[in-house]
Amino acid sequence: MSHIAREGYEGSGPGAITPDGCAVELYLRLPAGDEPDIIERAAPAGAGVLELGCGAGRITHPLVRRGFTVTAVDESPEMLEHVHGARTVCSSIETLELDERFDVVLLASFLVHTAGPGEREGLLRSCRRHVADDGCVLIQREDPTRHENLPKEREIDGGLIRVVSSDPVHPGVRSVHVECVFPDGRWTQTFLSCPLTDEAFEHALAQEGLVVDAYLTDDRTWVRALPAKG
Structure with missing residues (x-):
């Protein structure tokens, strides 16, 4: 198709x-590479994870094996056919409206660098909409x-x-x-x-009610963000 x-x-x-x-x-x-290790270190054990843009389950499956409860979202039904062990939702990220919040929202695969008009804002808005007040958003950035x-x-x-x-x-x-x-x-x-500088990236997060808590890797490609207070 x-x-x-x-x-x-x-x-x-x-x-x-x-x-x-x-x-x-x-x-x-x-291959999943070191992404599951980075996520596991940054997330509470056994957390509920909303994975936005899961694809065919490259990261989903290792997270499930490590004890996380994953809700995997992708706009492609052909991708979702290959995801197992996780709840799946076929939807674009920007229009996703689940009536629940998650311990961890995951936006991997450099999606934060999407360049269409308003698309990055829509992705980050969905992250903020679905993260619990005491939860976190894990974002993968491009290597500069x-x-x-x-x-x-x-x-x-x-x-x-x-x-x-x-x-x-x-x-x-x-x-x-x-x-x-x-x-x-x-x-x-x-x-x-x-491509986003640290300053531009942090500004984009702030515009959608998120704030950087920590850069998780030496190359600053993985970030943990939190809902802004107040």
Whole structure:
């Protein structure tokens, strides 16, 4: 099944492609990396987690195995078909309206850098809407060197991910093109990214009622934010 791509986003390769250019078959192959470890250290044991943009469960499944209760949200039913052990909700993040609050709201996969008009604000507003007053929001940011010295590549589980280019298309917005090559398939994705300085990032959070509690990694790519008081 195919979907109409968002403006500035496209993908190619075998299998279903989501509106933001993500290939379901590719995302099933991507390893979780150290993300579950970072989340586990930053979240209360056994917490209820709302995972926004869960994809095919790359992070969901390790969190479930570690004892977290996960509600996994994605706009792609093809992605959600592969999520198990978690409650699933098919919805865009911006329009999500669950009548409950969570100990932890998770916004991974660099979604905070989305560049469409009002989209980042909508993502962060959903985070604030669904986090408990004494809960936290865990956000993954881009490494500031991600757009430098391209092309560059890394090997993963028998495949190769290559960031081919990152070109300015609007003030503060870049179009990023990525290729993923495996022995049995090749996928591409083009998407928009809005790099954010620490100051701009913290301002964006403040506008939606969130405040940085801590940068969780030395490269400052993982952040714990709290609901602003008052």
